[in-house]
Amino acid sequence: MQLVTGKKKPLVKRFAHAFRQDVGAWVLMLPSLILFIFFVWQPLVNGLILSLFETKGFDPVRFIGLQNFIDVVQESSFRAAVINTFKYTLWSLVLGFPLPILTAVMLNEVKRFKAFFRFTVYFPSIVPGVAAAILWSLIYHPTSGLLNSLLSVFGVDAIPWLQNQNLVIPCIVIMMTWKGFGSTAILYLASLQGVNQELYEAAMIDGAGVFRKFWNITLPSISGMFSLMLVMQIIGVFQVMYEPLTMTDGGPNNASISLMLTSYFYGFRFYQAGRAAAVGTITFLFLIGLTFLYFYLQRKNDN
Amino acid sequence: MKKVLSLVLALLMVLALAACSAPAESTPADDGGAAAQTPADDGGDAAEEPAAEGEPIEISVRGLPKETDTAGKQIMETRLATMKEKYPNVTVEVVDFPYDVNTFLPKAASGQLPTLYNTFFTEANKIISQGFALDITDLMNEWGYTDKVNPAYLELISRDGKIYGLPSSGYALGMWYNVEMFKAAGLVDENGNPTYPTNSTELAEMAVKIKEATGYKAYFFPTKNNQGGWMFTQLVWSFGGDMEQYDEENDTYTAIFNSQEAVDALQWLKDMRWKYDVVQDNILCDTTEAHKLFALDQIAMAQMAQDQLNNSVTNYNGDITHFGMGTIVPGDNGKGKSIGLLGGTFEVIAPNATAEQANACFQWMELEGTTPNLTEETLQSFADNAMVDQENGKLVGVLGLPAWTDPDYISQRKAAIEPYVTVDLELYKPYTDACENGTYELHAEPPVYCQEMYKILDSCVQAVLTDENADPQALLDKAAEDFQRDYLDKYNSGAEAQ
């Protein structure tokens, strides 16, 4: 930008001008940048370094190379954790990715009680995470839970929701989706409301039906957000920890243990900060792969 | 290309930043280690010449009463006043520090521990090896506690001849029974007293009778937070098996919890769930669930320590007179024996405490009655505590397995709390008698990587309780193999000194 306008000016002046502008911009960014450096990036890298050390408490005592990683990967629950983490991610994509988009579109269409509907879908996001997990544990409770109480009204036998090794992950993902879909829907909605109304009018004059308008105007207008939202969701779910911790403690028989929960157990139950950091680093590497995927999608989008 | 380059640059920048701060990071660590050592070394001198009068000492101690506990708050205030009077130079701050596995480490690593805190024997290994406990050997000797502590407990918190804590309460696991439910099922003798089961099969049959009479599944077994493994260990012992085998010649440990006895134990548990169908419905829970179910008269049998059902009273309005206690029943596989797992709590002094602070903590504990010394104040505080417990409807009168063994101490303590006894001691006789006359064989927890083993066993327990087709032998074989490979082999080869 500056280069284009600057081309007409003499070189020195151009440089001085650009410099002045740059300094101003950097100053504006400085407070946030400092916070990022000391409260996000530096701790992260220190954490990664920690994974190469034998630890005492939280302090590194001896460099041991990749030993933490070897120990962690050999651990029997590690495989379960990796597989489960992918299961969480997959289930949450199936349930949690399309839902906010559909909700946003429907919210955008409905002509009356808009505010009420918007409030309702957002409501679960208001419920604090710890509260939501406790709440849903009560709903899934094998004897006194809402679900089984309802089933018993219809004469259906109680289902041990969280105690069933095959149901536990979907059950937890349902809770996560319940909690999360509203706020994402509102973000999409904000974007939908920005769609130029004249496009719809023009399409209508062209005789386009509802579906074609949806396909040709609505979807493209929010598709720019898809890749960001997708990556955000995968990243979020990939780090799932508190939900299984609160609801199942990783059980039954490791059926709901996740990578980050494994890391948490190492760090906070067994006081092996080095191994905890090693699992964290492995998760980190998985996610870096996803970051590149995001960049790839972005670039494809840009072109 | 440019993007990749900027990414690499970004990474380099952050690495550089980290490199700058990394050495700084490790320095306090070294300091911390040194700090943890110094007061310990000085401890002896300080003990010989106690802190000069008037020199101000500040300590923080665990044990803040709950906001709702008015009686407890009152006593705490009196105790603080007495402390002020006796040791005017010591300022005591009482803080809320429930030992919490999940947040202990960050607090400890950041020096946020109170000067005096307490924890369970199960945590001793981690806490001592990570350097979060002050070596108090000299203080223990100086105050004359060492000889008065139950040696079994002392061993749990000693390393290489050094003592890292003061055992303050102890228990042997026993079997809690809901007497009301036994009565409802007609499981009583001619005097109307409940008849407790004498082996595992009898227990199962009684549970079935109770279920038929009350509609509630009568047997409780926890599976979460390492408690599944903890209780399973107890179960294996009572079926005649063991968990780890120590080979003295080679100084190595072997996991043996896939022995026939252990499989019998797991098979029995599986039968309880699927054959007799008497295990609680909510499987994924820990003992807190049992506290609740006992209070609601919805569960009749659970392995627990003797003070645990106080939680039923305080948290769930349970009625302590509904309960009774016996020893853990032997397994009915021909090898079973009457055996109880040993546990309890011990008092720890934070590693960064000065010798004066450590001494002040001992002064506080003396006042509080958490030490084996009997003084006027201690006896008074026993009576006070018993009175508060009585007021709150808690269990008073069952001492279980005191951490301090002096018979005189025990009888005086019993006398002090006598007026406040809240339960029919007959209902606890099978347990208290066995503890006192030595017929109850007592075992400390497995010595090496105990919590890690429990975690693995949690999974086995969960598997047999949630999956009808689970194979106990296969589960335990795999668990033993994993535990051997992941932990014991490394321990044996010394690659990882614990």
Add this chain to the structure above:
Amino acid sequence: MSEIVQSKFDKKKDAQAMGIISKFDMQNPSVKVLYGLIWFFLILAVLLCFVPPLWCMTSALKDSREFFSVPATIIPRSFHPEKLWETWEMLNFGQAYINTVIVLCGSLVMSLVCNGMMGYVLSRLRPRGYKLVLSLVLWTLMLPQSVSQVPLFKNFLSLPILGINITESYLPMWLLAGANAFYVLIFKSFFDSIPQSLIEAARLDGCTNLGIFFRVMLPLSKPVLMVIAIFTINASWSDFFWPYLVLGSRSELYTVMVKIFYMAGSSGYSEDIQVVALIFTIIPPTILFLFFQRYIMSGFTLSGIKG
């Protein structure tokens, strides 16, 4: 481009016609069915969103015996609203609420100012080297929390360079709110969507960079500010981990979530009391959202931003 500026003031038009289905489409019977389906699904969504917490709340106000009875009663037999006041009194929630509001206000200011400025710089000013920062921020989104928890905590114990211990205060939460990669990116992509021509026009009018920010960007940014404000409030209301670790044993500083966490933890309160306490965590943000909702929505309709 002038339509954009114009339509900004054309509220009526925006408020009337929205979405895909126009009045004209509604004459088509199959579209009518579709519209009916939309209603059906939205009402279903309403039920799914409201029923679980409502059920828990009514359960919480049962007496303890009924609360724990098996099987649970779906329609409560007993109703004890006084449990609300009792729990409030018992746990001294008033103080916790005041504390939480203090945490919240500081976080809000930090979150909007710091993240907003960074988003603006990355989107509009783009000084040399901004790509480096941008890619670092993008990367930050992928960071697993637990890797950095420990070193971060150490930084709070001794601030880098300054060496001050800021635990046992609310500063750590405030500082963390000022460095949120997700918010920065939302700000950035929002500022990206503001047409360059608006800025050019302002520049031609002689506006400086700062002037552009305050006169053009800020008034247009109401919707995004509202969204981020709500996110921030929500996040810092729900956050318990850092307050829990950082506030240590200073119980007079505890926030609502820390209280709740202590309750659910080992210190042991009956589950029905816990659920009553959950109600206290849900009500304030609900009221707040009901307030904010009007602002947000007017922000949406007023904004001149199109796609």
